[in-house]
Every structure is written in structure tokens, then in C-alpha cells.
Amino acid sequence: LPPVPMPPPGATGATPAQVVVAAVAPTANAPAAPAESDDPMLAPSGGVNRAVQQELEQRIARTEQELAATRQAMQAAATAAVAPRPEQLPPLAAPESPEIRVARSMQQSPVAPTLDTAYAAFNSGDLPAAQQQYDAALAQDPNSRDALLGAAAVAARQNQKDKAASYYLRLLELSPNDGAATAGLIGLRQGDISQSENRLKAILNNNPEAAPALFALGNLYAQQNRWTDAQQAYFRAAGAAPDNPDYAYNLAVGLDRLNQPKLALTYYQRALALAQDKAVGFDRNTLRKRMHELSTTAR
Incomplete structure (x- = not known):
């Protein structure tokens, strides 16, 4: 369950827009439209008709440009989600506090x-x-x-x-x-990893919002470098217990590992804010350093 799902290009489900052009009444100086049609867009000539048609063409051109820009932005976002980040941005290790x-x-x-x-x-x-x-x-x-x-x-x-x-x-x-x-x-x-995973999933079958089980499952995945699975488990844990700084922190770590620095920075900031009056399993100074690195790189 990625936190910010992005639909693929051409699959937004939006209904195509329809351009409605109001008919313009003929003036005394303008030639009358043919009897078989009152639509000015079908008139063979006339300054008013040309102006309306030019405006319509301009709107269509702008719409096409906006659609092209949107598709390009969506493709860039999809590429950034999987592209490797520079090596100078090493992610923080997930805390091992159980x-x-x-x-x-x-x-x-x-x-x-x-x-x-x-x-x-x-x-x-x-x-x-x-x-x-x-x-x-x-x-x-x-x-x-x-x-x-x-x-x-x-x-x-x-x-x-x-x-x-x-x-x-x-x-x-x-x-x-x-x-x-x-x-x-x-x-x-943890013992046998497969057995531990099955036990945690059994808990979640009965209680899908059990934040401690989701957090433990995320840590289990993280130790196996299964960062996509870990990020999803941390995301669910943070959703089930939104005031828990450790859960927000590990979600940020998972996003950091998946090369999503902007989202990672958001949850690092949230973790630090939640940690103001609570005991936490991470080092605040190390967290601030990582936040500074991500902020500098994003500029």
C-alpha cells in the first residue's frame, strides 16, 4: 500500500472534457448563415466565426500542452520511484529496538x-x-x-x-x-524467520490494525532487505498508531531505502516532532543530520 499511489499515464479514469461553443447571433454587417444550419462554426465565412474558431484552436492547443506536461511529470515520478539515488545519500539503518x-x-x-x-x-x-x-x-x-x-x-x-x-x-x-x-x-x-513471519501474519489476520505486530513484521522484512514489504508494514503501523515516533521513523527509513527522499524527509520530520516528549528508539542528533542531508540535496 504505497502512501502516494500514482495512476499510470492514460489510466486516470477522468471523463474527457467537452468544449461547448455558444452560437453567436449574426450582425447586420455579417453575411447570413445558410438556411440549413444556424451553427456559426459551419458558416463559410465571417470575422466573428473566425475569432471563435481561433479561440477554440488555442484552447485545444493549451489542453494538449497541459496533457503532455502531465504525462511527462507522471513518467518522471514513476522513474524516480525505482531509479537509484546518488551514493552520497546512504539511508539510516532501521533501529533494532523490539x-x-x-x-x-x-x-x-x-x-x-x-x-x-x-x-x-x-x-x-x-x-x-x-x-x-x-x-x-x-x-x-x-x-x-x-x-x-x-x-x-x-x-x-x-x-x-x-x-x-x-x-x-x-x-x-x-x-x-x-x-x-x-x-x-x-x-x-526471532528464531526461524519464516515461522516468525507466519506468527505475526496470524495475529494480523485476527487484528489487521495491530500496530505492534505490523512494526515487528516491518523489522523482520528490513533485516532481510525486503524494503518494499518493510515500507508497507511500517506505513500500516504508522497509520494504526499515528502518534508513535518510532513507527514514523521506521517508515521514513523504509522510504529512504526505496529512494523516495521527499517522503522520507516528511516522515523524519514527523518522527522528530512526535519525539518531543516521548522516549524513542532512535538517536535524535543522527536523525537531524540525515534530515539536513536530504534537505540540502532537495534544493
């Missing part, structure tokens, strides 16, 4: 205040404080899904993969069909 975006629960519970504190600490980058608060929430409610997801995200950010996996496994014990837990676990322990 983290699932932590969201505050909309349902009030006894551990809700603790979860709010943990979430704020996580977004501020204070991972030890976030872990402490998630542990406190789990002490009150060992089966809290938000607390388990949050603790897994903190552990993954700290590169404690085994610890993060234990939280995801606990979630799967509570709910074997938990898509976020499955996607997070696959991100940590």
Missing part, C-alpha cells in the same frame, strides 16, 4: 497512579525510576497487562532481553492470543 510502545491504561485500577508515574519516568528517559514503579505496580497486581508491557519495554531498552522476554511470556500465559506480547517476543527472539 520495544512495544507503552500506553497508559484508560481503565482506572488500583495501580493506575503508579502506572502513570512509571509511564512519565519512562518518557523522560529515567529508566531506573520507571522500572521501580512498574515493579511496584506488579507487586500490587501481578497480572496487570500495562505493568507487564511497561516492564518489558524498560528491560528491552536496557538491553536485558531475557528479562523482557520473561514479561512477554507471562503475558502469553495470561492471554495466549496477546498480539503485543507475541510481537514483542518475536522482536527479542
